[in-house]
Amino acid sequence: xxxxxxxxxxxxxxxxxxxxxxxxxxxxxxxxxxxxxxxxxxxxxxxxxxxxxxxxxxxxxxxxxxxxxxxxxxxxxxxxxxxxxxxxxxxxxxxxxxxxxxxxxxxxxxxxxxxxxxxxxxxxxxxxxxxxxxxxxxxxxxxxxxxxxxxxxxxxxxxxxxxxxxxxxxxxxxxxxxxxxxxxxxxxxxxxxxxxxxxxxxxxxxxxxxxxxxxxxxxxxxxxxxxxxxxxxxxxxxxxxxxxxxxxxxxxxxxxxxxxxxxxxxxxxxxxxxxxxxxxxxxxxxxxxxxxxxxxxxxxxxxxxxxxxxxxxxxxxxxxxxxxxxxxxxxxxxxxxxxxxxxxxxxxxxxxxxxxxxxxxxxxxxxxxxxxxxxxxxxxxxxxxxxxxxxxxxxxxxxxxxxxxxxxxxxxxxxxxxxxxxxxxxxxxxxxxxxxxxxxxxxxxxxxxxxxxxxxxxxxxxxxxxxxxxxxxxxxxxxxxxxxxxxxxxxxxxxxxxxxxxxxxxxxxxxxxxxxxxxxxxxxxxxxxxxxxxxxxxxxxxxxxxxxxxxxxxxxxxxxxxxxxxxxxxxxxxxxxxxxxxxxxxxxxxxxxxxxxxxxxxxxxxxxxxxxxxxxxxxxxxxxxxxxxxxxxxxxxxxxxxxxxxxxxxxxxxxxxxxxxxxxxxxxxxxxxxxxxxxxxxxxxxxxxxxxxxxxxxxxxxxxxxxxxxxxxxxxxxxxxxxxxxxxxxxxxxxxxxxxxxxxxxxxxxxxxxxxxxxxxxxxxxxxxxxxxxxxxxxxxxxxxxxxxxxxxx
Numbered sequence: 001x002x003x004x005x006x007x008x009x010x011x012x013x014x015x016x017x018x019x020x021x022x023x024x025x026x027x028x029x030x031x032x033x034x035x036x037x038x039x040x041x042x043x044x045x046x047x048x049x050x051x052x053x054x055x056x057x058x059x060x061x062x063x064x065x066x067x068x069x070x071x072x073x074x075x076x077x078x079x080x081x082x083x084x085x086x087x088x089x090x091x092x093x094x095x096x097x098x099x100x101x102x103x104x105x106x107x108x109x110x111x112x113x114x115x116x117x118x119x120x121x122x123x124x125x126x127x128x129x130x131x132x133x134x135x136x137x138x139x140x141x142x143x144x145x146x147x148x149x150x151x152x153x154x155x156x157x158x159x160x161x162x163x164x165x166x167x168x169x170x171x172x173x174x175x176x177x178x179x180x181x182x183x184x185x186x187x188x189x190x191x192x193x194x195x196x197x198x199x200x201x202x203x204x205x206x207x208x209x210x211x212x213x214x215x216x217x218x219x220x221x222x223x224x225x226x227x228x229x230x231x232x233x234x235x236x237x238x239x240x241x242x243x244x245x246x247x248x249x250x251x252x253x254x255x256x257x258x259x260x261x262x263x264x265x266x267x268x269x270x271x272x273x274x275x276x277x278x279x280x281x282x283x284x285x286x287x288x289x290x291x292x293x294x295x296x297x298x299x300x301x302x303x304x305x306x307x308x309x310x311x312x313x314x315x316x317x318x319x320x321x322x323x324x325x326x327x328x329x330x331x332x333x334x335x336x337x338x339x340x341x342x343x344x345x346x347x348x349x350x351x352x353x354x355x356x357x358x359x360x361x362x363x364x365x366x367x368x369x370x371x372x373x374x375x376x377x378x379x380x381x382x383x384x385x386x387x388x389x390x391x392x393x394x395x396x397x398x399x400x401x402x403x404x405x406x407x408x409x410x411x412x413x414x415x416x417x418x419x420x421x422x423x424x425x426x427x428x429x430x431x432x433x434x435x436x437x438x439x440x441x442x443x444x445x446x447x448x449x450x451x452x453x454x455x456x457x458x459x460x461x462x463x464x465x466x467x468x469x470x471x472x473x474x475x476x477x478x479x480x481x482x483x484x485x486x487x488x489x490x491x492x493x494x495x496x497x498x499x500x501x502x503x504x505x506x507x508x509x510x511x512x513x514x515x516x517x518x519x520x521x522x523x524x525x526x527x528x529x530x531x532x533x534x535x536x537x538x539x540x541x542x543x544x545x546x547x548x549x550x551x552x553x554x555x556x557x558x559x560x561x562x563x564x565x566x567x568x569x570x571x572x573x574x575x576x577x578x579x580x581x582x583x584x585x586x587x588x589x590x591x592x593x594x595x596x597x598x599x600x601x602x603x604x605x606x607x608x609x610x611x612x613x614x615x616x617x618x619x620x621x622x623x624x625x626x627x628x629x630x631x632x633x634x635x636x637x638x639x640x641x642x643x644x645x646x647x648x649x650x651x652x653x654x655x656x657x658x659x660x661x662x663x664x665x666x667x668x669x670x671x672x673x674x675x676x677x678x679x680x681x682x683x684x685x686x687x688x689x690x691x692x693x694x695x696x697x698x699x700x701x702x703x704x705x706x707x708x709x710x711x712x713x714x715x716x717x718x719x720x721x722x723x724x725x726x727x728x729x730x731x732x733x734x735x736x737x738x739x740x741x742x743x744x745x746x747x748x749x750x751x752x753x754x755x756x757x758x759x760x761x762x763x764x765x766x767x768x769x770x771x772x773x774x775x776x777x778x779x780x781x782x783x784x785x786x787x788x789x790x791x792x793x794x
Contacts, residue, residue: 001101001144002144005144005145006144008143009101009143012070012071012072012094013067013070013094015070015071016067016068016069016070016071016094017043017067017068017069018069018070018071018090019069020069021043021044021045021069022518025045026391026396026400026403026520027403027520027523028046028047029046029047029048029517029519029520030043030044030045030046030047030517030518031044031046031047031051031515031516031517031518032506032515032516032517032518033054033515034509034510034513034515035058035066036058036167036513037057037063037066038065038067040510041506041509041510042054042066042068043069044068044069044092046106047412047517048152048412049106049107049108049152050068050093050106052152052156052159052160052163053104053106054066054068054093055160055167056163057095059163059166059213062098062099063095063096063097064096064097064098066093066094066095066096067094068092068093069090069091069092070090070091070092070094070103071088071090072088072089072091072103072136072139074088074139075087075135075136075139076135076139077135080121089136091103091104092104092105092106093106100146101144101145101146102145102146102147102148103136103145103146103147103148104147104148104149104150105133105147105150106149106150107131107149107150107151107152108151108410109151109152109153112131112149112151115131116131122135130149131151132149133147133149153222154253154409154410155223155249155252155253155256155409156412157411157412158222158223158225158413159221159222160412160413161225161226161412161414161415161416162221162225164415164417164420164421164491165209165226165415165416165417165420165607165610166209166212166213166221166226167213167490168490168610168611169206169209169213169610170210170213171210171213172207172210172211172214178201178202178203178204178207179207179210179211181200181203182196182200182203182208182211182217182234183216183217183236185199185200186217186234186235187236190233190234190235190236190240190244191233191234192229192231192232192233192234193205193208193226193229193230193232193234194230196208196234205226205229205606205607205608206608209226209607212226212234217234217235218234218235218236218237218241219232219234219235219241220232220233220241220244220245222245222249223245223248223252224248225416226416226606226607227416227603227606256409261314262314262317263313263314263317266317267320267321269318269320270317270318271317273317273318273320274313274314274316274318275316277298277316277318278312278313278316280295281295281298281299281312281316284299285299298315301315302316330372331369333364333367333368333369334364334370334372336367337360337363337369337371337372338360338377341356341359341360341363341377341380342381342384344356344359345381345384345389346384346388346389346392348389348392348393356381357374357377360372360377387399387402387403390402390403396520396521396522397521397522400521401522403523406525414454414455415491415610416455416603417455417490417608417609417611418453418456418458418600418603418607418608418609418610419453419460419489419609419610419611420454420455420489420491420610421454421455421489421490421491421492421493421517422451422452422453422454422460422489422491422492422493423452423453423493423529423530424449424450424451424452424474424492424493424494424500424530425449425450425495425527425530425531425534426449426450426473426474426497427447427448427534427538428445428446428448429445429446429448429464429538429541429574429578430445430542430549431446431538431541431542431544431546431547431548431563431567431569432444432445432546432548432563432564432567433446433567433569433571444466445548445563446464446465446466446571446574447464447465447466448463448464448534448537449462449463449464449465449473449474449476449477450462450530450534450537450582451477451481451530452529452530452533453596453600454491454493454529455603456596456599456600456603457529457533457596457599458586458596458597458599459533459582459585459596460481460484461477461480461481461484462477462480462578462582463476463477464571464575464578464701465701466702470498470499471499471502471505471626471667472626472665472667472668472704473499474499474500474505475504475508475624475625475626476667476668478508478624479616479620479624479667479668482614482615482620483616485609485611486613486615487609487611487612487613487614488512488611488612488614489610489611490513490514490515490610490612491515491516491517492509492514492515492516492517493517493518493519493526493527494516494517494518494519495518495519495520495521496518496519496520496521503627504626504627507623508624511623512612512614512623513612514612533582533585536581537578537581540581541574541577544569544577545566545567545569546563546566547563548563550563551563571698571702572698572699572702618681621666621674622664622674622676622681624667625664625667625674626664626665626667627662628641628664628665628673633651633655633660633663633675633677634655635655635656636652638652638684639651639673639684644686644687645686645687646673646685646686647685648682648683648684648685650683651675651677651682651683654677654680654682655677657679658677658678658679659677659678660675660676660677661676661677661678662675662676663676664676668697668700668704669700669701670686670703670704671685671686671688671689671692671693671704672684672685672689673685
């Protein structure tokens, strides 16, 4: 490579990524992959095409580095009219190996075949069956590189699922005793994973995955997943593994291919006519009918077909389906009018079919031709693109609602490791919380964030917050996950919500090597498990006081039945109810007869936990805090925010001799700011920090959410009222011998819950100190109704 070519290569690397993919993608799941070779996250266009190729690059020892969305400038093409055209393109990858530099474009097989057919001047297929782009090939050769088109395997589901799991483990630096026994055992012949787990003591599935990742053992990862421990053989020799995999791959292709014989692809009319011809031919052979000239020729064709291995019925099939009119009977003006009507229909400019036909009649009158029949126009509408119509009239959600299901042979599979991929979604709870303060404006609906294990649909953890969906609740959810399980997932799957596309989440995933998958808005097929979980929670909350189900019916329901009049549950009670509901959901059997808990336990035995071991230390707490815009620390006063001034002695001393790098707000405790100075990290506290320092963790979260859900300065007064009321209620309960505290601790969300007094205990506590929190015992008795109303108690 010459000096000019090397300079051009460096410029391509500097300019990558040339664009950020997925801004308007309707079907692609856009990945932000944590690249181990490059040490930084990389944007890609598709999680089933580009990400699959990226995994191959990560496992290839000859690859030194690679870059995505690389701009290719100055591509010369020769147009059909003979003129030169200079243009640009964006390639999927720039791959740097020890001996070559390659520009790679990744395509699915069907997409590549379509491009070869539709754009023969740009895309073509050589004699070996490889797809090429002559213009890009010439451009790459001029710059000392080569251009390749990588085609996605037709059956990629097992391969992608195995790559995800193997990418979450590291190659062993030294063999353990169990791994050495694996290598010795496989020297005598292949064995399945189940056989190894049963015969080698203290062998974990992760140790087997490490050997597969390092290339010390081999398996049929293209056609079988690693959770099939009883059918996944391991080999010591690559050639032996490839031979076995090739035979199984041929069997898979045969079972997953559509029938291609003429009998299966014939229409019903041709099939019935063929049966009639064969029956008549048989009668002629038996002498019961006289042979005609056409049937003698048919008899000879049938004999030749049978000699080739076909059936007699296949030789007798007709081709009636191919007969009929091939050209349109419409005039040119009528065809143009129909095309215009279809165009307006797809663009959503026609309200309904009746109005569309009226508009067509007016258009034909202006063109001076007769309008076509209404049935003819409706037939053209049926053949029009339903996707364009849905996108124009219903937006992205309308498009996703009518989008056709993808072929199961071309889908990605669920993860095959527990905790490997976390599906996260959020929505408003269909129940309004009464905070115990005489302020109607505080009757708010919590937002619930739920994390589901993609492999087993097991609800791992959840988080409740107030106000709009934002990064604080998502960060708190990740903290809860680490507290409960001691690890972070390898993949997080979210939708395109604002908090999910924040710079904080991208940075967090980069620091902890997490791949972020962002699926399209309102695309339920990508996130059905977590949406079903949230839907079940809301369906049960409809039976409790404060349900927003009457609100959804608008003026059909009287105001005294609306949620703002019936709200009686406090935040702690609602959190306890949701915890018990989610815990119960773990044991409910699914369509396959197994509950999420049973699938969870079975997969733990097959593949074990997948993810990165993480501790709750100061570094993790800092990175899981949300950056704020305040960028200055006063060396005398501290950090002044919208409502408070945060300070600490250590921070003020550091501010006198250093500069501020970053300021972050703790996602669970609004009284703490974490500050990165040039001399180190420091904490700063708000004036109200001592007030809430001794409260339970759930209560601190509740106050923090209320404090920061809007910019009103009145919220501090509300917070003080809430804390004072909580102390009066606790004192009242203690004095009257109230119910015992619910110290509910659950494995997936180990957060202490404060005392939950019953309404009967607090009936004589006074109007201003009444706590309308419901105990679980009272809820069981009043699940279907509630005596009295919130107005009377207020």
